[in-house]
Amino acid sequence: MSAILSPKTFEFLKKLNKNNNREWFNENKDLYTESQQNVIIFLEELIKEMAEFDEELAKIDAKKSLFRIYRDTRFSKDKIPYKTNFGASLGMGKGSQKGGYYLHLEPGKSFIAGGIYMPESSVLKELRKEISLYGEDFIKILNNKDFKKYFPELDQEGKLKKIPQGFEKEDPMAEYLKLKNFIVVYPVKDEEILDKNAPENLSKIFRLMKPLNDFLNTPFQ
8 A cells, every 4th residue: 555645534534524423434434444544554654754863763653653533522522523633643742751743634734743742740840941051052943944944933832921930030031931832833735745755745844843852852861
């Protein structure tokens, strides 16, 4: 099977978005299985490309990196049973203390991301210390010409209004210390994802995230 992401995979997700119920899903389980397999093969090729600049990624199992399509609705008011995307964690996950990468496949809403997402409070404190102490190094990464072209700023979700406890108000890195996540996101068009060279092309963008991940991982090595 080809490592190219098939338009059929996006067609399945579009149909699922319109028919997000167990009856339709069970009747079309073969479409899901085919799409899932297509994504796994695509991921295997992407991981192979990315392992050339980050050898740790070579250890990742493409199938295990893929999140389940079934939503956990136990504590949610939204009882829609299925996600309308395929998401894969390439060393990045909620609460992780390690900088990694993430791929999100969804018609019209695909994106790639990197960094550390929603770290635990103890990890967040260490990251803030690192940024405060080595601010110049951090800024140098963010201001790199190629990096800035794809990632104009770090994600601002959940940003604090005040400087966190334990840091000086006058800290030159104050605005970064208010962040709760240290991630960058790049939206990807459908035609870019479906391009025959997508694994190679996406890998080149992921490569730009590597210095940020290296910096974020330093306190935990």
